[in-house]
Amino acid sequence: MSPSKGDATTIEVDGHEVRISSPGKVVFPEPGITKLDLVHYYLAVADGALRGAGGRPMVLKRFVKGIGAEAFFQKRVPENHPDYVDTATLHYARGTSAEEAVIRNRAALAWVVNLGCLDLNPHPVRAEDLDHPDELRVDLDPMPGVDWAQIIDVAMVAREVLADHGLVGWPKTSGSRGLHITVRIEPRWDFREVRLAAETLAREVENRAPGMASARWWKEERGESVFVDFNQNAKDRTVASAYSVRPLPDARVSTPLDWSEVRGSNPERFTVPTVLERYAERGDAASGIDDATPGSLDGLLRLAEELGPAEKPPRAGDGAGRRASTMPLIEIARTKTKPEALDALERWKARHPGVVAQLHPADVLVDGMRGSSSLWYRVRVNLQHVPEGERPEQEPLIADYDPPHDHSTHR
Template identity: 85%
Template sequence: MAARSDDAVVLEVGGHEVRVSHPGRVVFPEPGLTKLDLVEYYLAVADGALRGAGGRPMVLKRFVKGIGAEPFFQKRVPENHPDFIDTATLQYARGTSAEEAVVRDAAGLAWVVNLGCLDLNPHPVRAEDLDHPDELRVDLDPMPGVDWSQIVDVAMVARDVLEDHGLVGWPKTSGSRGIHLLVRIEPRWDFRAVRLAAESLAREVERRAPGLASARWWKEERGESVFVDFNQNAKDRTVASAYSVRPLPDARVSTPLDWDEVRSRRPAEFTVATVLERFGERGDPHAGIDDAVGSLDGLLRLAEELGPAEKAPRGASRGDGSGRRVSTMPLIEVARTETKPEALDALDRWKAANPEVVPHLTPADVLVDGMRGSSSLWYRVRVNLQHVPEAGRPEQGPLLADYDPWAGRWPGGSGDGGGSGGSVDGDGVD
């Protein structure tokens, strides 16, 4: 490792030189982890991290202002990328395209971390075939008020549904509150078919575990359940892959597990420090994932048996011509903000102004959603008044904050951003 006069260091990684700028900058104050510590972490777990993210185009989720600030999402690879970073050009649903980074080795991992990426967000396709996913992703996303035992129960049901249809699910902690199941599949189906298979899986899990699991896309309709998030298989979506460091104060890691660990272990146990020790002692529990490739035929037959999913009502019935969905729940919107702290502050102010309502609310009635803007997240705060006596329900009033993520941009952003404006529920991208 050589030093540079500008405080950078140059690492020799697999025959490549990787420059790490500001290596001593503290990224995680609580455990005292520096930028160089994070680079060295990814080099130590490179075998597992590349099994999850290697060879796939990825969105660069860059925390250039630290974990206390919102990241920005960069789809296009920087023009001055080194020659050991491959690229692939993805076509997006709204008609834009982006040449994205493809990491294939440990040097590539070190390079993206130097850019400020904490977690790795690859697409479910290989760079050699961008139209046919080779991975189906099951994101078990708990609603507020749901404990770990319920998440595990739903994971076990999902495992059974997968096995009943000829597929193998590989569990990992999301690095936040939920569980991800990764399913290797033959790259024979397009995104639409993979999403349909995932939706059918979710509906079957809900059928087998009523009240525990939900396949309802609209968040206010789920109650205190675990959402089996099938929409993570849509074309533009990415999720944090195995061994990704998440932007939580304890430097928590999205960690692959064996099935016999799922019930007894907890996400908070897996941090940069503990995962380094675990990986050194036992290697990667997902080492066999690429040998467990399955077919979607069973889940697609299930889709035919279940029939079309119920469609959400649309705004045409309102007569406003907007085409926007009308919720079946008594929702009011509180605020739209640029940052999560601002969203929580607005929620606190709304609660202070409506003290008679607060005792009726369950944790799942308070909806604070990260939404995808042009290149970063913004936040929407809503309250479901379903448990509030009708006579005591406050009317929709002016928003306490009304941030416009599209101000100064054409609708849909520049194509460099993180998505189409949809909700990023729970453990999806964030």
């Protein structure tokens, strides 16, 4: 390792020189992890990280201002990318296209981290076949008030449903509160069919674990359940892959697990320091995922026919074709950042202490709305547990950020 011009360092990775700018910049103040520390972390777990993200086009989620600021999403690979970084041109559902980065080696991994990427966000396709996913992704996303034990109970039901349809799931912590299950499949089905299979899986998990799991796409209808997020399989969606470092103060890591250790593996246990120790001692728990025979979606697609179409939400009668919620919702704020959203929520709570006392944890909805290149936040409250005569009316928004019109969807 040798210094280069300015506040930068050049490291040699498998015969390639990789420039690391601002290597001493503290990215995670709480554990004192610097940018160069993150590069060395990813190089130490490179086999596992590349097993999850290698050979796949990825969106670059860049935290150039640190974990305290919102990331921006960069689809197009920088024009001056080095020759050890591959690319693939993706065509998106809305008719646009972008040449995205494809990493295949340790040097490319270090290069991506230098751009400010904490977590890796690959598409579920290989660069050699962009139209047929080779992964079905099960994202178990807990609503507020749901504990780890319930998440694991739902995960075990999901594992059972997968096995009943000839599929093998590989679990990993999401790096936040939830759990991911990765299912390698034959690249024979298009995105529409893969999403349908994922939605069918979610519906069957809900059928087998009513009240514990939900396949309802609309957040206000889920209650205190684990949402089986089938829409992560839609075209253009990405998920943080194995060994990704998440933008939480403790530098938490999305960590592959054996099924035998899932129940006792709370996500808070897996941080950059602890995962480095774990990886050095036992390697990658998902090391066999590429050697396993890819599964078939035929069973889930047959089940989709048996279950019939999923229930569609009602539409508003104003001619606009918008979805009409079945829940008594009021909107509090729209903001550019999450801290602003939480501040607006606290201001609303201060106005309505009697209402707040009657709310359940899952009644407060703070949604990250992901657009094509950025996030914004929407705050709503579901008044379902407040007697009708005590429900406050819709008031002017406490904050009314006008987000870019880029087809945002809630995250």
